[in-house]
Amino acid sequence: MTGDSRVPEKEAVPPYPKQEPGAAEPAVGSEDPTAAGGRVEAGRDHAKVVVHGDVKGIVTTGSHSINVIYDGNALVEINSLRDLTPQRPPLLPAAGRSKLFGRDALVEDVVAQLDGGSSVQLHGKPGVGKKAVAAVVHRELATRGRCGHVLYPRTGVDEEESLQVLYGRLAGAFFGTHLLRAVDETQLRAAVAAADFSGTHVTVVDCALPQSDLTRLLETFPGCTFLFTSPYATLPDTDAAHLVRPLSRAAAAELLSAEMGLPLGPVGLQKLQFDHVWDESGGSPQRICQYAQFIKGSDQWERRVRGADEPRDEPDPVDPALLDPRRQAEALAVALSEPARRVLLALATFGTALPAAWIAPVTGHPQDGTAASELHDRRMVRHFGGTYWITEDAAAAVHSQKWAPAAATTAAEGLLAALAQQDGPSGPQPDPYLFLAVARALVHEEQWAIASRIARIAGPRALTDGRGQLALQLYALGRMAAARGGGTKDVKFYDQAERLTRDLLDGDKAGTAAAAAALLAPALGATAVESGKTLGFFGKIAATVSTKTGASVAAGAVVLAATTAVVVANANDMPAGCEPAYAAMEAYDAGGKARTYDELASETRVLTAELRAAAGEASDAGIRSGLNRHADGLDAKTAAEVRENNERMNVKYPPHPDVIAALAGNDGLQNKISTMQAIRAVCPSE
Secondary structure (H helix, E strand, C coil): CCCCCCCCCCCCCCCCCCCCCCCCCCCCCCCCCCCCCCCCCCCCCCCEECCCCCCCCECCCHHHCCEEEECCCCEEEECCHHHCCCCCCCECCCCCCCCCCCCHHHHHHHHHHHHCCCCEEEECCCCCCHHHHHHHHHHHHHHCCCEEEEECCCCCCCCCCCHHHHHHHHHHHHHCCCECCCCCHHHHHHHHHHHCCCCCEEEECCCCCCHHHHHHHHHHCCCCEEEEEECCCCCCCHHHEEECCCCCHHHHHHHHHHHHCCCCCHHHHHHCCHHHHHHHHCCCHHHHHHHHHHHHCCHHHHHHHHCCCCCCCCCCCCCHHHCCHHHHHHHHHHCCCHHHHHHHHHHHHHCCCEEHHHHHHHHCCHHHHHCHHHHHHCCCEEEECCEEEECHHHHHHHHHCCCCCCCHHHHHHHHHHHHHCCCCCCCCCCCCHHHHHHHHHHHHCCCHHHHHHHHHHHHHHHHHCCCHHHHHHHHHHHHHHHHHCCCHHHHHHHHHHHHHHHHHHHCCHHHHHHHHHHHHHHHHCCCCCCCCCCCHHHCCCCCEEECCCCCEEECCCCCCCCCCCCCCCCCCCCCCCHHHHHHHHHHCCHHHHCCCHHHHHHHHHHHHHHHHHHHHHCCCHHHHHHHHHHHHHHHHHHHHHHHHHHHHHCCCCCCCHHHHHHHHHHHHHHHHHHHHHHHHHHCCCC
């Protein structure tokens, strides 16, 4: 794409919607052309996809130069990002006042550079407090009236957080719509220049992009300031790259005193084994705070609270055997109330952050929504972006206690009930990865019926959130569950849903629009016009797409061009090589058997050998190439995972074997899903 497509003539609209940032959103179908974030009128030559329901989405189709957005009445085709209405950025979040213990000067320097128009980077080891510094910077900017966006890391992202992925997230934030395909950099630059976002601030948390990518990013958004938190210094302007060091001994002692509410002197610090604690923590503020909570929860501390004669700066001595942060986290976990323990289990089981309003649906207990504050007080979770994130020590504590995981069936039923409500939980929405994690757990527990059901509901939801690859994984899991559960009709549904999703992500103009009609509408229970077929649980869905060549395309059909023949494979006539490939995939069960990465590698080597043997039987060059390519990719992926696990284990306190088993099982399940997708990309369905 070159980004030079002409925008149809239409009445000029202001660069931002007329409503104020805090005002309620206008109702769908409002006559205001800027309603719902700035509705765009389609030109006469724009193809319309008739869809009922409040569907919001955008599809960019690479070199085909097509975008599809919801304009308040229907999905419409646009030719450029410049057809979209820029969104007014919200005021930056202003966290409560908090002391940073030795880092106030760093905050002042960062704020001064951002006020001067420079972008800044905070880099350093994980856990040293980069997010805490960024939160205070946001508060200082908010007092100055600065607006912008804060992008937190997405959990469970299978694709690397590349510049292309970040472009999609930024375009979604600036233009108020999700993107399912790659954004053309030339078009994005033109759209940003036309909108003029000067003065907008963006913070990207946990950004590991190299210097070349950051250079391109800053050139794409001139006039904006960025704050990156990163593991390494990669900002082009080295003067604006600040190393966040671990807490100094003096700062750590001050933090410990503040957390415990004691003016600790030399004797008190010695009795608390402070020097050992500081060394074990690596200068991590979170671990220092966790240690303070561990001490305050001890029997000695309880006796001290009841007594009145002890020196204020001399607590009882601490057993050196209790100074390991992992043991402290275990002790804190055991002492939790039952609601807080359930929340901790859910966070550890599903591996993703949870907004407070979605905790109760996941755990199945209405009172659990307020229990996350107990975890935060005990320093076992972090709270930012409106969500709770479990700490590494807390996750290890859960696995070391060998507690049963959170019930996936309970979580699935609660999530489905919450989604069925017209007025569901308010506030931040859960990361779509939560639904994938629950579906994976259900498949592992062989709960086929509800696994298939949640995949049906969560797939289109992932699409409307711009997570196309995640939707494909959900549909693959759903198909697996349906096949194991004997749901023949459901298997056909997932076959068609996966094809439509691939059309949406990779297809031609007409196929993309038809897929958008069929897959995005069901996310909100919408129904379109007739097609003569159903998509199972979603109800009757169809749409007619009028292309510029005059062809009519029914939902689910893929039309490349007026002169292109459509080849349909006969499922009863399986091409050579496909049956043994499917058999190899079905026999692969590393997700259920492997407890170590060596076992996972052994199981995967058997799979890749059988895939290569199946490729050798294939007479079709496409099948042969597809199977061999996937086998090579699986071998490379597994080798990288083994190396990564060796590094993970080569530390003073390696993860518990149950943690490794869970990670290996998850990677094995991903291997099976990707293998199913690779086979079905070149072979007919079984």
